[in-house]
Amino acid sequence: MHRRQFIAGASAAATGLATPRLGHTQANRARTLRFAPHADLSFVDPVWTLAYIARNHGFMVFDTLYGLDSGFEPQPQMVAGHVVENDGLLWRLTLRDGLLFHDGTPVRAQDCVASIRRWATADAFGQKLMAVTDELSAVSDREIRFKLKRPFPLLPAALGKASPYMCAIMPERIALTPQTTQIPEVIGSGPFRFLASERVPGASAAYARFDRYVPAPGAPSFVAGAKVAHFDRVEWITIPDAGTAAGALQSGEIDWWEAPPPDLIPLLKGNSKIAVETLDPAGSVGVFRFNHLHPPFNNPAIRRAVLAAVDQAPFMQAVAGDDPAMWNDRVGYFTPGTPMASDAGMAGLFGPRDLAKAKRELAAAGYRGERVVLLAASNIDAIHALAQVAQDLLTRIGMNVDYVSTDWGTVMQRRTSQQPVESGGWSAFVGTWSGNDLVNPAVSISLRGDGKAAGGWLTSPEIERLRDAWFEAPDLAERQKICRALQEQAWQDVPFIPLGQWKTQSARRTSITDLPRGIPLFWGARPS
């Protein structure tokens, strides 16, 4: 072979390598949205697990009877409306016309009843609803009836909750699967169909637009309103490495990256074809969680002494950088900017702390140098950063800290132990929650005092009394008043310590636009 022939052949080969890829991309790009989620879709049943990724998947595939709008108010979604009779003891919910499941069968009230029952076995809000329900039945194919023992004004809010577990409506035959078992088929009535045959765990999942979906009336707002899909297909692509995800977004292999780490944001902002924006106003909240069963944190005075030492700003700087516009260091027990949030009991709790005073308060509270086992998950960046600041703070106020750094799996196992630290137990750990999980007492699962709640087993009859009262409050004003009292009580009992709220940013190609606000949702988004 001559040199020129070789060069010509090599060039042709190189062109051949590149061209098909470009062709493939152009042919599909206009109608396919490629999305890199924060985690792999490990579970496909949003009523079986609390994982956010399953909830996000759930809102693509399943619809809900009600949906929360951006003001966290429930709006009719699958229901056309409801009638409340008998002084709030009888609710009649009527389904909209034309609702279909992805297998082509109509959505019936019987399906909804079975779905509600399945959901209510697991969800705390659902359990509360069922505790006051005398009878839940399908009066006809379109009418669902709740006969209640006591008025439950939050019924639409319960059925429309956006935090895990969501009340996903599925065909009765699937909804009869025990909640302890994952559903065998993913058939919903939402705006996208799940393409089970294309799922590769750990790598990708795919959805197709459900052409027979009948959108609810009204403009889309959070998980309420018209859910109109503008893309024929959505692909979720798991990219474990942040650097690779950045490269994929820059080169146009993905269109939307849910959660780029803060250190890559400047790089992405420097690309004119990429837009970085905050989609979720509720953001993320850091929390310092106690084991309330054993010393030293079984002593509320010691928990209050630690609370007095906490300045949220350093925690936020560690997790979200130096720009104060990206975080909030005045966070109470309810997510700032949501209806139940208030400044109750917060005077003097924030700003630079007097650590010497906190040290004295700690001694006065009876701390005698007991070992504090602080669990830290080193493989989750945000938690790792918050835990290091927490370790430093506890050490500086004189606590005997045993910092146990492991992976999240080990933390999750150890935090279930109710043993004292000498027997493999723990004293505290740091976690993060979506701000949506702290918007009210129904979804804030660690704001409990029943001695059984996850993460710390606090016993506080007053917190439980206020929480119960909140569920039965007749209106928003009364609920807000109760939440003020609940927050003031929480500052005394300190079930956990909020460490601040930060904005989570998303990055998208400018070739797509109108991404919905809140959690990752795919209706409304369109090619620009």
Next chain:
Amino acid sequence: MLAYIVKRLLATIPVMATVAVIVFMLLHLTPGDPAALIGGDLATPEDLRRIREQLGLERPIAEQFLGWLWQVLQGDLGTSLFNQMPVSQLIAQRIEPTLIIGLTIMTFAVIVAIPLGVVAAWKAGSWIDQLIMTLAVIAFSMPIFLIGYLLIFKFSVELKWFPVRGYQPMSAGPTKFFPHIVLPSLTVSFIYIALLTRMTRATVLDVLNQDYMRTARAKGMTTPRILAVHALKNAAVPIVTMVGIGLSSLLGGIVVTETVFAIPGMGRLMIDAIIRRDFPILQGVILVLSALYVLINLLIDLSYSLFDPRIRY
């Protein structure tokens, strides 16, 4: 030779059984609870008990082990605790990219490293030898993930020649398949090129100093013929051994390249399973990899007779 192969294959049975016991015990003695991970941050003790019961994790370890062993003997590697798919199906989905990339890496390494090593030995002490050895040290010292990032930046983001991530199966056709394996294979190849180059240089250099090489030169044989026929063939056994060891130890590098290039292979499957404590997947993957290692070693042993007529089975 057939008798030898049968004997070796029979010998793998106790090896695999030992691997199975050790892997099972190690996994179950390691901290971490899949139920806690499935239940999530807010799961109550009652939730966790319910999940453990459903997964069969409440049973005594011995009972779990015997149950798993019985399944394996029937050809069933179990079901993932998390996504409830059969482990054999997950492995079948993932094995192609790992095998293809592994073989591409070693093929590329052999094609590049052996000529380089022979030339370095032939020109021992010269600037060519020093250049090759310096490059080998650099290639050996660079972290795999760094090479991956550099290749992505240059060839995917800037030049857009190759995709940043993902994998297309061979069945998708060469124009889709080939671009997806170039950068992931190249990323890990450097370290094996360096390793094999140094190994080849050392063994060929040793052979070149033998008396029969002097005789060959005295008989008037050309240098290429001396190197290719006499030197390389006599140096082949340690080189082939190194290739075999390289193939067996490739998984570490493949885990990194699969992570960097988001390739759904066995390495990623294993890492995800470790993070999640998905015991059935881990047990299944390790068992399959152990079988592969045994097979590779058998093939390497058998290949010795091709290079050294004194070795007969």
